[in-house]
Amino acid sequence: MSIFRKSLLLVLIFVFTIVGFSQISVVDTIRLRPIEEEGGSPSCAGVNPNTNRIYVTNYTSNNVSVIDGSINSVITMIEVGENPCGVGVNPKTNLIYVANKVSSNVSVIDGSGDSVIAIIEVGHSPFGIGVDSLTNRIYVTNLDSDTVSVIDGSSNSVIASIEVGGDNLPGICVNSQTNRIYVSDVSNDSVYVIDGTGDSVISAIEVRGDPCSIAVNSLTNRIYVTNHTSDNVSVIDGAGDSVIATIEVGDDPEGIGVNSETNLVYVSNLGSDNVFVIDESDNYSVIDTIDVGSLPIGIGINPNDNSIYVANYDSDNVSVIDGSSNFVVTTIGVSIKIGLREACINGETNRIYMTDWDRSNVYVIDGGGDSLIGTIGVGKWPEGIAVNRETNRIYVANRYDDNVSVIDGSVDSVISTIEVGNSPWAVCVNPETNRIYVTNHTSDNVSVIDGAGDSVIATIEVGEYPEGIAVNPETNLIYVALDSLVVIDGALNSIITSIGCGISPTEVCVNPETNLIYVLDFVNADVFVVDGSGDSVIANIDVEFGGTEICVNPVKNNVYVSSLLFDNISVIDCSSNSVTTTIYVGEKPEDICVNPQTNRIYVSSGVDGTVWVFEDETTGVEEFILDPKKLSLNIKPNPFSKSAQFVLNIPADSRGENAGFSVYNVSGRRVKTFSLGGNSSSRITLTWDGKGDSGEILNSGIYFGVVRYGDEETQKKIIMIR
Numbered sequence: 001m002s003i004f005r006k007s008l009l010l011v012l013i014f015v016f017t018i019v020g021f022s023q024i025s026v027v028d029t030i031r032l033r034p035i036e037e038e039g040g041s042p043s044c045a046g047v048n049p050n051t052n053r054i055y056v057t058n059y060t061s062n063n064v065s066v067i068d069g070s071i072n073s074v075i076t077m078i079e080v081g082e083n084p085c086g087v088g089v090n091p092k093t094n095l096i097y098v099a100n101k102v103s104s105n106v107s108v109i110d111g112s113g114d115s116v117i118a119i120i121e122v123g124h125s126p127f128g129i130g131v132d133s134l135t136n137r138i139y140v141t142n143l144d145s146d147t148v149s150v151i152d153g154s155s156n157s158v159i160a161s162i163e164v165g166g167d168n169l170p171g172i173c174v175n176s177q178t179n180r181i182y183v184s185d186v187s188n189d190s191v192y193v194i195d196g197t198g199d200s201v202i203s204a205i206e207v208r209g210d211p212c213s214i215a216v217n218s219l220t221n222r223i224y225v226t227n228h229t230s231d232n233v234s235v236i237d238g239a240g241d242s243v244i245a246t247i248e249v250g251d252d253p254e255g256i257g258v259n260s261e262t263n264l265v266y267v268s269n270l271g272s273d274n275v276f277v278i279d280e281s282d283n284y285s286v287i288d289t290i291d292v293g294s295l296p297i298g299i300g301i302n303p304n305d306n307s308i309y310v311a312n313y314d315s316d317n318v319s320v321i322d323g324s325s326n327f328v329v330t331t332i333g334v335s336i337k338i339g340l341r342e343a344c345i346n347g348e349t350n351r352i353y354m355t356d357w358d359r360s361n362v363y364v365i366d367g368g369g370d371s372l373i374g375t376i377g378v379g380k381w382p383e384g385i386a387v388n389r390e391t392n393r394i395y396v397a398n399r400y401d402d403n404v405s406v407i408d409g410s411v412d413s414v415i416s417t418i419e420v421g422n423s424p425w426a427v428c429v430n431p432e433t434n435r436i437y438v439t440n441h442t443s444d445n446v447s448v449i450d451g452a453g454d455s456v457i458a459t460i461e462v463g464e465y466p467e468g469i470a471v472n473p474e475t476n477l478i479y480v481a482l483d484s485l486v487v488i489d490g491a492l493n494s495i496i497t498s499i500g501c502g503i504s505p506t507e508v509c510v511n512p513e514t515n516l517i518y519v520l521d522f523v524n525a526d527v528f529v530v531d532g533s534g535d536s537v538i539a540n541i542d543v544e545f546g547g548t549e550i551c552v553n554p555v556k557n558n559v560y561v562s563s564l565l566f567d568n569i570s571v572i573d574c575s576s577n578s579v580t581t582t583i584y585v586g587e588k589p590e591d592i593c594v595n596p597q598t599n600r601i602y603v604s605s606g607v608d609g610t611v612w613v614f615e616d617e618t619t620g621v622e623e624f625i626l627d628p629k630k631l632s633l634n635i636k637p638n639p640f641s642k643s644a645q646f647v648l649n650i651p652a653d654s655r656g657e658n659a660g661f662s663v664y665n666v667s668g669r670r671v672k673t674f675s676l677g678g679n680s681s682s683r684i685t686l687t688w689d690g691k692g693d694s695g696e697i698l699n700s701g702i703y704f705g706v707v708r709y710g711d712e713e714t715q716k717k718i719i720m721i722r
Contacts, residue, residue: 038061038335039058039061039063039074039077039334040060041059041060042065042312042313043057043059043085043311044056044086044087044255044298045087045299045300047309048094048096050094051094052304052305053068053069053111054067054309055300056298057084057098057298058084059085059313062079062081062100063077063078063080063084064098064109066078066114069307072330073332074332074333074335077336078114078115080098080100080107081102081105082101082102082103083101083102084098084100084101085126085128086140087099088131091133092133093133093153094110095111096108096109096111097138097140099127099128099140101125101143104121105126106126108156120157120158122142122149122151122158123140123147123149124143125145126140126142126143126149128140128141128169128170128172133176136152136153137150137151138150138153141169141172141183143168145161146164146165146169148162148172148183150199162200162201164194164201166185166192170213171213171214172184173215174216175221177221178218178238179195179196180193180194181193181194181196182216184207184212184213184214185211186210188204190204190207190211191225191234193241207234208232209228209229210228210229210230211225211226211227212227212255213226215257216238222236222238224256224278226254226255227253228270232247232248232249233253234246245284248286249267250271250272251272252270252271253267253268253276255267257301258301259301259306259323263280263281264277264278264279264280264287265277265279266301267299268292268297268298268299269296273292273295273296274289274292274296275292275296275310277326290319292319293310293315294315297311297312297313298310298311301323306322306323306324307323308320317332317333317334318332320332335608339358340354340356340357340590340606340611341354341355341382341384341606342384342591344386344394345387345593345594346387346394346409347389347596347700347721348392348700349392349409350368350597352364353385353387355384355385357381360377360380360398361376362382362407363376365611367595370613378396378398379401380400381398383424383426384397385397386436387429388431388436390431390434391434392408394406394409395449397420397424399424399441402419402420403417403419404420404427404438405417406418418449418455418456420456424439425438425439425440425466426466426468427439427469428469428471430478430490432473432476434452435449436449436451437478437488438469439480441465444462445460446459446466446488460495463483464482466481466486467482467506467507468481468506468520469508470508472510472512472515472517474515475512475515476490477489477496479519481507483505484498484499485498485499485501485508485519485528485530499530499537501519501521502521502523503523503524504521505520505522506522507550509551509552509559512719515533516530516531516574518530518552519550522548525543525544526540526543527543527559527561527572528541529541529574529577539577541579542579544561544565545565546564547561547570548562548564548591549562549592550592551594552594555599555641556599556616558571558572558573559571561592562590562592563589564588564606567584567585567586567589568584568585569589570582583614585603589603589605591603591604592604596641598641600614601616631649631707631712632707633646633648633705633714640690640721641721643687644718644720645685645688646686646687646705647685648676648686649684650683650684650707660673660709661673661686663688663703663705663706663718665698665704666702671698672691672692673693690720700720700721701720702720703718703719704716
């Protein structure tokens with residue numbers, strides 16, 4: 001064999017390449033919202049204008065969503081009977097009445113305590129409910145009994161049952177001023193008029209096209225009836241009990257509501273998914289059409305603030321219409337909302353902490369059992385969160401309160417609150433210096449907190465609207481994402497440079513082992529890779545649009561980017577700076593965090609309180625080009641949790657006889673010595689379990705592996721995370 005071919009073979013022998021591939025799978029799902037807090041198929045809406053509470057019956061989930069009208073959010077759920085339909089409110093007594101169709105009863109809810117205080121048996125298949133607040137009488141239509149049950153609100157008992165003659169009675173309304181009750185009859189295309197004084201039918205008014213819902217303007221004594229199959233609304237004059245107008249509306253009109261203060265009537269159209277607005281004072285003309293959710297049914301109105309609430313059966317939400325502009329101002333899901341935002345992990349305790357924007361909570365998850373073990377109340381609108389694993393302190397940025405909550409992880413309770421700048425957004429911690437850094441979004445600065453005293457010791461002006469922030473504990477440099485990537489020297493608390501990273505850098509993470517910084521540009525859907533040693537961009541990686549969060553797995557040398565728009569996670573192989581796979585996770589993935597010790601990735605949903613748990617079995621791309629004449633050291637994985645493998649290349653003529661390898665701590669003390677004498681191979685593989693020479697278990701931290709051969713020496717940093 002020629003010398004050339006021998007040299008080529010030698011080179012080939014000492015080139016070891018492991019090609020990377022992604023093998024990431026869901027191993028668990030954690031639900032932070034219990035099943036009983038989920039609403040389904042909202043059908044009707046009732047409003048108490050005195051308390052600004054809206055009550056929405058959920059037909060398939062057998063509960064009622066209680067909405068706080070001041071914040072347009074579900075604040076609690078109340079279990080009622082089976083298939084709740086109609087709902088009525090007595091604002092004077094603050095009692096709410098719910099017709100449970102399959103249970104054939106009415107649940108009475110006390111609005112002050114949001115609890116069921118009575119269950120009243122009525123006729124078969126109760127459907128609609130009307131309340132007379134002056135007489136404290138409640139009227140319930142029974143679909144299969146062809147009757148109307150009359151309930152005395154003071155005793156919560158049925159005091160009368162009125163035979164009306166029809167056999168399908170869905171709608172009912174009450175005019176408290178005239179003490180008249182109006183009931184729709186689908187089978188006979190009629191509306192029955194009941195005299196509340198004698199509890200008897202006094203008139204039947206013919207309409208056309210399967211009359212459904214009824215509403216009354218008590219000030220003008222006009223009654224409005226939706227006719228489902230004829231696509232119109234009948235207007236009845238209450239004084240003469242006669243139809244005086246017919247108004248063409250949308251497809252399959254269902255629900256109806258009247259604001260007596262504005263003389264406007266709102267009609268929900270099942271077939272066209274919109275609401276028609278009728279002006280009574282303008283000769284009953286349709287003045288607007290408002291698109292809402294899918295299959296809108298019930299309508300509730302608060303005349304005090306002119307808000308209209310539309311229950312969208314198929315969308316599982318409520319459209320809120322501003323009556324002054326006739327625009328939908330917001331849409332409220334009927335489930336109790338969990339707005340998971342940011343997450344962090346303490347690898348030492350294997351606990352995951354997640355902020356809930358809507359409930360002003362932090363959830364504590366046990367990583368060992370993937371279960372919720374605690375809920376901690378913090379400030380309003382908690383956003384960013386970070387943990388100091390050395391002190392077991394968790395820091396939460398409360399955007400609305402302009403402060404930071406400090407949680408003691410040993411007892412999972414808030415022990416301190418620190419005032420910072422305006423709209424604190426993101427948090428990062430340097431465990432080496434016990435400094436906490438907080439971006440203040442609207443005061444354009446970063447607060448520096450001393451973790452020992454829980455006080456702000458410096459404020460650094462950085463520029464407009466800072467968002468993401470990350471720190472490299474090894475270099476004590478802090479990176480802030482705003483219109484560029486601002487680099488702060490943690491020793492001086494001053495800006496040392498600024499690096500352009502696209503149009504809109506929003507999030508940033510750091511791999512301290514490689515000293516590479518990864519910056520997410522939301523607008524361009526790019527990840528910029530910055531070399532921390534030279535403060536320069538060395539790569540640009542395309543990811544999915546709608547990217548919201550980014551984090552690094554130092555063990556696998558992967559970066560994960562969540563896409564709120566496409567409901568997936570892009571996995572970046574950092575050795576090749578390329579996306580190796582895209583994983584669909586579920587609706588609206590928000591934040592991502594990694595426990596490098598367990599190699600588990602936690603992804604939170606921003607809409608339903610779900611946390612997906614992944615394991616990354618990726619084999620990273622590692623290339624060892626070992627020159628037979630050069631002393632070298634490679635470590636994998638690094639950082640490591642249980643054990644690390646050292647690959648030493650010793651010059652061929654020594655065969656390990658004059659070589660040595662030891663591990664030192666950051667103080668320079670040797671903690672582990674390996675014997676290499678007599679090893680005949682120039683490539684030596686060793687395994688370290690993280691123990692010292694005496695077998696003691698060493699603490700997590702930074703160590704240095706040092707290889708010596710004669711006068712030569714090479715060393716590499718080792719990160720051990722227990």
